Amino acid sequence: MLLPLEWLKKYVEIDEDSRTLADKLTLTGSHVEAIISLDKGIENVVVGQVKNIRKHEKADRLLIVDVDIGEDIIQVITGATNFAEGDYVPVALVGAKLPGDIYIEKTNFRGIDSYGMLCSLEELGYEDNVISKEHREGIFVLDKKYPPGSDINDILGLYDEVIELEITPNRPDCLSVVGMAREAAAALDKKLRLPEIKVDNEVDDINNFVESIEIDYDLCNRYYTKVIKDVTIRESPLWLQIRLMEAGVRPINNIVDITNYVMLEFGQPLHAFDLDKLKQKRIVVRRARDGEKIVTLDGVKRDLNSSNLVITDGKEPVAIAGVMGGLDSEITDDTTTVLLESANFNGRSVRLTSKEHNLRSEASSRLEKDLDLNLCEIAAERVCQLVEQIGAGIVVKGTIDVYKSIPRERKIYLRPEKANDLLGTDLTIDDMMDYLQRLELTPTLKDGRLEVIIPTYRSDLNIEEDLIEEIGRIHGFHNIPIKPLVGTLTRGEKPYDKIVEDRADEILRGLGLNQVMTYSFISPRAYDRIRIKPDSKLRDYIELINPLGEDYSVMRTTLIPNMMDLLARNYNYGVKECYAYEIGNIFIPKELPIRQLPIERRTLSIGMYGDVDFYDIKEVVQILFDRLGIVGLEYIREQDDRTFHPNRTASLILKGEEIGIVGEVHGDVMDNYDIGSRVYIAQLNFDKMVEESNLDRRYKPLPKYPGIARDIAVVVDEDVLVGELEKIIWKNSQGLIEKVELFDIYVGDQVEEGKKSVAFSIFYRSSDRTLKDEEVNVIQQAIVEDLEKQLGAVLRA
Amino acid sequence: MREKLKRIRKEAMSNIEGLDNLDSLEDLRIKYMGKKGELTLALREMGKIPKEERPIIGALANEIRQQIEGELSRAKARLMDEMKRKRMEREKIDISISKNTRKLGHQHPLLHTIKELEDLFISMGFTVVDGPEVETVQYNFDALNSPENHPSRDFSDTFYITEDILLRTHTSPVQIRAMKQIKPPLRIISAGRTFRFDDVDDTHSPMFHQLEGLVIDKKVTMANLMHTIDVFIKELFGEDMKTRFRPHHFPFTEPSAEVDVSCFECKGEGCTHCNGTGWSMELLGCGMVHPKVLENCGIDSEEYSGFAFGMGIDRITMVRHGIDDIRLLFENDNRFLEQF
Known part of the structure; x- marks a missing residue:
């Protein structure tokens, strides 16, 4: 404001x-x-009185004007015509400075010298939105006599x-x-001096002008009416216009300006109807009928519905209540009788209606709040007073005032010790009473408590704590000496899942991945882009009723679309390699449509493109599991997930349960995102990982005995996974194998078509003795036999 | 014989001294000490000398052998040393070249801020808790004493899933969850995602982040709240940072305040960034928990009091790092992320 x-x-x-x-x-x-x-930076602009106007003989459109600027009379040439001899106008003298770095010099128009410029409001730097219609064009003619030569800055209040x-x-x-x-x-801590409101002369009787006022008590709390007759519509006096312009409101005419002035002054919006334009001399405040229409003051025809409250003349809407008046009943130059409305409507209704019609105004923004009903009367009477004061019309005797009930002053009790307890202060009762009195609240000390009378305009004060806040803020929060917390709690904690997440962050960053963060809502079309089947459970997503747009309309059930988006964005920006991970929630409904909160599952996604392949991302996953102490992760070939390459993807299985997926993204998906580089993605159930993690580390004694290294090379069908071979090797280890390392895979002339040779280096060691060759031989033999039996492997010579 | 030995010694010493590589050294060793070496052969002739001279000659021969061996091993050490030095001389590299093969991932600046704040509050005795992103109207608004007619409840402000379920608009519902679950005294903080119906521009995002704090105990005061905030701001932004508590209004606290800190640009002098006020506005909202909120959670407001505070982490992150566009936080452009 x-x-x-x-x-x-x-x-x-x-x-x-x-x-x-x-x-x-x-x-x-x-x-x-x-x-x-x-201050608009205006210099050397003064009030001048127009003394003489004559035509420029060599230029039709120009006038030569003599202006009295106090100590001198100067000659000025102007193109404007909206003024007369005797008028007072702003004159920019030679050497004057105007807004926009304009400097006035002596000029010559077709042989005649001009020693200055007559100014419009625009030239004086006023914004379009506060310049009245009258002053939009032409010279700004002042409303009355001012001493010629006066600084225009003083006249317009620009200091x-x-x-x-x-x-x-x-x-x-x-x-x-x-x-x-x-x-x-x-x-x-100063004295308040509010204007005394009184109207000196009231004539006639309002009932001769208005038949009746009826209101919808649900949506209208009070409708207070006055009538003003013998109105002369003209421009308001300059002081009034200046006040409005300073507050950002455009002057219109004397009646409308007064209602706006009083709204700014007391906070109560008012509306003036041209009484003669009402088809019946009555006011009915009701809900609009569906299909009813109104043309509002801004000239826009608006469709109304039954959630809109309207003011009608008993026949048709003449205003949208609290939002905007109708064009048909607006105050015009011909208006002679005014019906003044000072009303209070249901705030929620005003708010929703103004929003619906995109018509937020100074009036609606006030009426949508909890305004004091007593203001209706005060504001209407103040308008009448000003109407009388500036001679805009004659106030008609009587009011029509309709309401159900009007709130009265109420009492709240305050315990001074409670105030000090909550604020942490040592204020005396006198201090507190002083602060409350300064706010026009009336405290009385009764049995150690303060009984405080609350004026009706303070609708925000309802409980003891509200008063404590009043005391606190007038005392000044900054004057409260700060004190450290005391109490029983001293140690803060982080829950285990957060600790695991922090650890995962460190590990993944250590592996060179950047931490990213994306929106929780995605586009439903993303599911098509990552090739999710129409009947997939992943498409059981929760939809927003009022999304910002389709792109942000469903709660994600997978992090992959976000990951693809950001990889694609980086790819487009020419980033050569991008390794990223996100730990975020996916939202799994318990039923659709949902009636209870969904499951929010913490999920990890990893995305990589650049100088990497499947084995790089798999290694990232494996290291993460190892370092989080999760054992027993298995990789199963996954050929059915449509987002991924059918031959370069693995499901991740932990304790027989699927915990995620890792693989190369399907070529079609890469095309859908316009990425020209192979992309690798993993997605993991992080909640499950937390559950299975073990961050405790116990020391195992370092090996005391030497070990034995042996190689083993077998020929198997090409389809056999190395992992399967390794599993069998480990199965036969008898606890004596320390490490199995793949060191060669060979396909070619040396082996049969459709076969491959796989070679491992196995390191044997016992924790309690030096191993003998014979023991190792037995295990080696068992491994070879088992490999042959299970997988048809043949020992390679 | 004696002369012969002495001659061998003289010659050997001179040869060894002249050695310039390890191969020749081995040759010399063989030449004198090998199976057919001169010294070996000379010793074999011991039988030919008179018996009484043998011990003397023998002693001499041994002495000479030890001398040659000693000299050889010294020469070896010298040669090895020289070789090492020469090799390192040859191995001169251009140390200005970078290989750029090691990578350390970057932490997202916003999540980094959250983690720092969490650690800070943990050290002040707060426990970290979490709340869901999808919340009930009950917890997000009703239990927090938000008026039924409050504009923040509108479709144009809040994302709804059903009439009763929404995307939380602030982290404050975590307060309700904590108070219902944990008996006072309690000190918790909770950071996370929040959502409001805001179109994306350089200062708005439909998803943003807040951090919420709550303390409930007997005799908790506004003075305690102010102290806690003061400590936190100084930790985060530095000791010379000033804070200002400005009375404000929130439905769930009474009294309520907003906290301003010295303008980050001008440090309080007044500049265009702070409209000449010297203050960076609305860093944080806080207040004493409203008695209705306490009662809504089954806590006796006569016995217990408490304070709550909440702040926008996106803004704090942006201010700390001089980021001028909130969209950068969610676009995950590598060129942005790798600056942190």
Whole structure:
């Protein structure tokens, strides 16, 4: 919210400079986001009175104007025509500086000298959105007499400042100059002087103008009505326009400007209808009928529905309640009688309707909050007062005011010791009472407790803690001496699964993989891109009702699409090799559509491309398992997973249960992601890995006895896996084999077609004796026989 | 005989001294000490000399043998030493060349920040807990005292899966889970993914990260909260970092505050980054746990009090590393990741 400081200073005495004021407001809870200087850098622009206007004989479109600038009368040439002799206008003198680095010099228009320039508001640096229609074109003609030669900066208040505030949603009362004046008075410990509202002259009777007001009590809390007659629509006085422009609101005409002024001043939005344009002289506030339409003030035709609350004249909608008025009943130059609405609607309804029609305004942003119902009356009367004050019309006697109930002041009890306990302070009861009084709350000490009367506009204060906060913030949180926690707990812990995850991070990074992080939601089309079958369980994903777009619309049941995305992105960026891993959740519904929270399974994905092959990624997996103390991982050839290469992929089996997959990505999948390099991916159930991990390490004595190395080479069918051979070797080890290493695979002339020769180096060692050749021979023999029996292996000579 | 031996000695010594390689050394050894070596042959002739001279000549011969052997082994050592030196002389390399074959993976800067924060809070006595990304409306809003009409509940702010199930919009539901599971006193923190209906731009992401902290005990005060935050900020950003507690509003705390720290750019002088205020805004939200929230979790608000705080980790990470676009955190561009 924009708060002009000159306006604020009318209601509370402020001697502090703006920076000090901003700090004090911020530290008491009204967050000042910026201090905006209105200074537009204008120099040497003064008020001038137009004395004489005559035509330029050599240029049709130019006028020669004599302007009285106080000490002198100067001649100025202008192209504008919207002014008359006697008018007061801004004159940029020779040597003047205007916004946008414009400097005024003496110029010559077809033989006639011009000693300055008459200025428009735009030329004076005003933004389009606050310039009224009247002043969009032509010279800015001032509203009344000003001494010629006066600095225009003074006239327009350009030496003033505005502060921009962040108002929290619980304090709609602060969305107003008056509300902020209360805060400033409390923060600075100054007296508040609010305007006295009174209308001197009321005539006639409202019932002669309005037949009835009926409201939907569900969605309308109060509808307070006044009528103003004999209205003369014209431009508002400059002081009023300046206030509006400073607050970022465009001046329209005197009646509308006053309603906006009062909204900014008291925080209560108001609306003025042209009473003569209402088809019936009554107001009915009801839900719109489906299919009803209204053309709003911005000229847009809008389709209404039954969730929208509308103001009608008993026949058709004339405004969307709290959001925007209708074009048909708007105040125009011809308006003579005004029906003034000062109402309070259901906040949720206003919020949803303004959102639905994309019409957030100063009015809707206030009415969607919990405004005080008493404001309706105050604001309407204030409008009437101003109407009278600037002579915009005559206020009609009487009001029509419809409501179900109006809140009254309430009481909250506060235990001073509780306040000190919660804040950690040693404030006295007097301190506390002082802070509360500064906020216009009324405390009385009764039996050691404070009974505090809460004004109705403080809807945010409901319980004792709320008052403790008020005391705390006026005292200043920054004035509370900080104290370390005491208590029973001293030792922090990390759960085991986090410890394992940290360990896994270290291992994987140590292996040269970068840690990555991707979104939890993916596109359902990703499942096609990684070739998941239509009936696969992986497609039992949870969908968002309101995703940002299809790309982020389902909760992932696999990390592979994210991994492919990022590998593809890096590939496109020309990154030559990319090794990455992510540990993240996949979301497995317990039923679809879900009625309970899904299983969130921690999952590890590894992705690699570059100078690597299947064995590199497999090694990464194996080292990870080894170092996490997970034993017994088996690799089974996997030919049915459509994401992967049918002949270069393995399922990972632990204790008979599938725990993941590792392999080369299927060629079609690589094409789908436009990656021109072979990609290797592994995906693992990390929850299961945590369960099976063992980070305890026990020392085993180092070998005391020498070992014996033996080689063994066998010829087997080409399809036989080395792993199968190794398994049989280990099976026959009798606990004496320390290491089995594959050192050669040979296919070629030396062996039969369809066969391969596989050679291992086996290292034997016993922990309690020196092995004898004969013992080893027996095992070697057993291995060869078993290999032959199980796999048809023939010992190679 | 004596002369012969002395001559052999003289000649051998001079030959050994002139040695320049190991092969010749072996030749010399054979020449004198081998089976047909001169000294060996000379000794075989011992029988020919008179008996009484034999011990003297024998002693002399032994002495000469030891001398030659000694000289040979010294020469060997000298030659080996020379060879080693020459080899190393030849092995001069260009030490400016890099091989670039070893790789150490990089930690994601955001996850690095989380880990650092977790470790920091663990050292302050907090225990790390986890919560689900998919949450109930009950835990995400209702139990946290969020008004039913609060805009944050709208479809335009929160991702919903059903009417009652959503993607958590903050880590605060972990507070509820912790309070329902653990009897006070408790001190926990929880970091994780959070989601809000924000279109992607350089400062917004529909997925982001928060870290939440909660302390419940008897007689926990605002002063304790402020101390905890102060310690944490100083640890994270340095001792000279100032903090400012600014009263604010959250439905689940009362009193509530936002914490600003000295502007990271100007260190408090006032600059364009901080709108001239000298403060970096809204680093963290915190407050004393609202009595309704305590009651919602079955904790007696007259007996216990507590504080909670939450912060956006993405922003902290960006500020620490000078990252100007949040999208970089989720794109996983190697050229970005490998800077950390």
